[in-house]
Amino acid sequence: MNEDALIAQYFTQSEVFSKDKERYKARSNESTKMCIFYDEGCSIYEQRPAQCRAYPFWRVLLGDKTLWDRYAQHCPAMRSNEGKLFTPQEIVAIASKSPI
Numbered sequence: 001m002n003e004d005a006l007i008a009q010y011f012t013q014s015e016v017f018s019k020d021k022e023r024y025k026a027r028s029n030e031s032t033k034m035c036i037f038y039d040e041g042c043s044i045y046e047q048r049p050a051q052c053r054a055y056p057f058w059r060v061l062l063g064d065k066t067l068w069d070r071y072a073q074h075c076p077a078m079r080s081n082e083g084k085l086f087t088p089q090e091i092v093a094i095a096s097k098s099p100i
């Protein structure tokens with residue numbers, strides 16, 4: 001499968017990711033609305049997209065508390081102390097690699 005066919009089959013353009021450039025996200029399952037690569041965990045974890053590696057330290061989230069709070073409604077690690085804690089330096093380093 002060539003790159004264009006792979007992108008067409010597994011990815012879709014995203015409004016959030018395409019404000020300034022062409023950006024793609026993994027397609028969602030029509031019935032579950034979950035990422036098609038999610039199966040009791042990320043089935044492509046080692047090859048997951050850059051935005052998944054940087055999440056939740058996307059620059060768009062770090063710069064918008066309202067948006068951060070909205071995403072945190074669906075991510076327990078963002079709203080509790082049960083997830084891994086990061087130093088400010090670690091957060092800056094991860095955010096610098098975020099595509100959004």
Ligand code: SF4
Nearest residue numbers: 035037038042048052
């Ligand atoms: S981490 Fe994996 S399962 Fe989660 S959104 Fe990214 S590609 Fe999909």
